[in-house]
Amino acid sequence: MKRLGFASVPEQPHYWLADARAQACLIDVELTSKPDFEGLVRFDLEVKDGRIASIAPLGTAPAGAIDLEGGLIWPGFVDVHTHLDKGHIWPRSPNPDGSFRGAAGMTSADRSARWNAEDVRARMEFGLQCAYAQGTVAVRTHIDSHAPQGEISWPVFRALREAWAGRIDVQAASLMPMDFFAQPQGLRLADIVAESGGALGAVTRLSGGGHDALPVEFHGLLELLFRLAMERGLDLDLHVDESGDLGATALVEIAHMATRLGFKGRIQCGHCCSLAVQTDDYIAATMRVVADAGISVVSLPMCNMYLQERTPGRTPRWRGVTLLHELKGAGIEVSIASDNCRDPFYAYGDHDMLEVMTQATRIAHLDHPFGDWPLAFSAVPAEVMGLEGRGRLKAGAPADLVLLSARFMSEMLARNQADRIVLRNGKPIGTSLPDYRTLDQFVGHGA
Template sequence: MQIDSNLTLPVTGRLLLAKARVPAELTDPVPGATKDAEGALLLDVLIEGGRVAGLFAMGNAPPVDRVVDLAGRHLWPAFIDMHTHLDCGHAIPRVRPDGTIHGGFSLTTEDWPRWSDEDLALRMDFGLACAHAHGVAAIRSHVDSETLAYSQHHWRALERARTKWAGKVDLQGVTICAMEAWVGDDARALADLAADMGGILGGVTDTLDRGENGTYDALAHALDRLFALAKERGLDVDLHVDQTEDLTAFTIPEIARARLRSGFQGKVVLGHCVNLALMPPKVIEGTLALAREADLAFVSMPTPMMYLMDRKQGRTPRWRGVTAANEIRAAGLPLAIGGDNCRDAWYAYGDHDMLDTLKQAIRIFQADEPLTGALTMASRVPADLIGRPDLGRIGVGLPANLVIFQARSLNVLLSRDQADRIVLNHGRRVTDGLPLHHELEQALGLADPVLS
């Protein structure tokens, strides 16, 4: 069933979206608004000049010439995807993932020489176009930064994409490299590069082995350098942490202690942290208490973790592969979700659709019953973590980056794919469809020779 024809929206101007159903956790409070049984408010939303100009309890908006009756459909803020790898993405079929972490790393590095300016632009554009059509307003992408030469090349590609997509899908980069890079000769140049490109700093913390005495001295030193470089430049930090089922590679406490001794005031986000879920309850509790003291935040990538973790040939996985999501949320710590890799050496599938990621997260984490707060993992929480509190919620004065769904209940919204959703970008309807895979393959020289 298509969205009704009366939802043919004007592209600009003053417009009232009447009888919208907005989950209370995704909007500013609206006095007098009725709440439905699933926690959504019934609202009239006034849009003017590309922004939300007013929020009213249903039926209380002032007269407006142009009214679109949403008839109780769900209206959400556009999504935020705060953990992606756009530079790796959409390399299938020239890259054929084997479903393992080792394969992800080795096949990606083997692919690097093919990452010309044009190749990066085509694949990153494709990812951004998917996200835009699905209603994603901002993306943070990790940028492969293993050597300074590769880093400069990859970051320049990101910068071109960032300029091209600004205002549609706002893009922010973060370095991803082994933590050794932050004690190497190029550390300062790499930090300057990220800063010049509007990016932030990160690294993979479980690449540094413990010393002979079982301590994490080398990691602690690298973290100290990273926090010092970030502090000097006023940059936030976003790390890849413990994507392993090895319980002896457990670096969250080291990161927390480094953060506490650094005096670093920026945001610190820890991605993955999957072996936390395998720890004894007392260890989880103690680790999260330390994380709270150190003001750490978390981001989980449920879909690719289900795919990658606990994969053993011929054996069905016993573990969902995700972090201790519900314990993190219960401890009052911010938890966002991200799409992560997409059709590349690390993860074979994906379409940059954060509604799909949210639906997966709710099921994989069992983050429902109650659902309260879970919807913010793909919007409000990541918006705050990437320093964009103007996004990820519906509020007066904020950009009208919105998604209208056909669903009139949350249950239906989370049940059907909502492929016919309508996306508004700064109040304008997004009419670009999803980009086509065979056109990308043609442009990359990967088209099926039988058909071309």
């Protein structure tokens, strides 16, 4: 058994969790209890043979059930935008000034000098261990794929996906500047992605450039990227407009291109920061075409706040976060994810989606009411990743759950939930995090 303050979860095939709370939007059945002021409902949950057998009204559980005393239950989290291959290089390659250009330069130098298969695998494995212990069930990572790195890192991804099967669903998308796809390496990379079952991804800027005014080559390169994906039946997952520059308008052009070419795959656009500084008319027009094209947007609030508008001696005037409320209100699928961890693009992070939820709620005002924002960390990214049945609490789904002693959102968001219980197939797993010292042989310790 593992204790959660007051509750013990048995390692047996059949048991009940009594008096649980969860956000109503996460529950796939109608309960007699009504949501409270934080959107929470109370219920009992039955686990049998590794799956959720039933979700029943409060008081249904038989005598001897495990009493959660109103503690929160979450479905396993889905982290749809990460960079596991960059992770944890901060001790050996810190960002000199915290800027986007500083991050890009340090990462490029580190990649060229040190990213062999052993190094990449060790750091990616560390990130997956952290995510698993903290309740994440699915991850999509972007893979830096500049030649020759693509030939090194994609085999590592495939090996890790196999090794972690049954614990975390691991997906990948390529990552390199758009202009590289016009070179022979671009064609080769598209084939590697297709052979690996990945998504075709790029940053919508040129090599060495920033997310600012679109270059004259932009539309031709964007069409090339689309056609490479279409020829191979691949989805697209793009880094878009990651700046506060008014000239960064790739998002609307991606939507127009998708519509013009009749693109049938999924398109996810990450960041989209510059949308927040555009005029109201431009924002409305952009959101219309993005919604019509069926594009989903993923926001990375922690990383964006860290990088955007960083100027020495000057307090940032904006949060660097895209228009989450407006996009969702326009009918656009919105996810929220972790992005970078302990690398030049973000010095912090721990692959913990509860931290992401806590910070995003505070940063982007995803509260009062909480509404269905919890879906942005679970069911919506699961749908983007094509993972049916993930991200909700429903009968028949795997009992991959996160149990908290916190009873209310206010309690959960106020305190670190280090005492959480993580269930996989109904059984508690170890939640001890890997020691940073295990990476010292690869990244040093900063001393």
